[in-house]
Amino acid sequence: MVKVKIGLGGVTEPLVSKNMKTGDWGTEYPVVDEEKCTACKNCEIYCPDGCIKVVEKEGKKVAVPDYDYCKGCWVCFTVCPADAIKMEVKELYKVEVC
Numbered sequence: 001m002v003k004v005k006i007g008l009g010g011v012t013e014p015l016v017s018k019n020m021k022t023g024d025w026g027t028e029y030p031v032v033d034e035e036k037c038t039a040c041k042n043c044e045i046y047c048p049d050g051c052i053k054v055v056e057k058e059g060k061k062v063a064v065p066d067y068d069y070c071k072g073c074w075v076c077f078t079v080c081p082a083d084a085i086k087m088e089v090k091e092l093y094k095v096e097v098c
């Protein structure tokens with residue numbers, strides 16, 4: 001458990017949110033198709049949690065989500081102009097219909 005000291009007015013200490021891994025909040029997660037990604041940075045700009053970044057990977061720039069913090073909000077999926085992101089349901093939330 002992470003303890004957070006909250007002062008008057010609800011102000012927390014700087015960088016406290018880095019300690020709060022929120023990756024298990026969502027039911028879905030983004031998967032980037034590296035072939036389709038054009039490194040336009042739309043996802044990086046619009047992600048409300050700043051947890052998808054365009055990085056150099058094996059000589060190509062591609063978007064990489066940080067699953068420790070991603071809340072599965074679908075914003076990156078929505079703003080990607082290259083259809084390079086698909087949302088997958090986490091194993092825990094997959095249901096089998098009989």
Ligand code: SF4
Pocket residue numbers: 029030046047048049050051052065066069070071072073074075076077
């Ligand atoms: S699903 Fe939401 S939180 Fe996760 S990387 Fe995309 S925009 Fe960011």
Ligand code: SF4
Pocket residue numbers: 032036037038039040041042043044054062063079080081082083084085
């Ligand atoms: S928005 Fe789509 S094409 Fe642009 S960097 Fe992100 S994944 Fe790549």
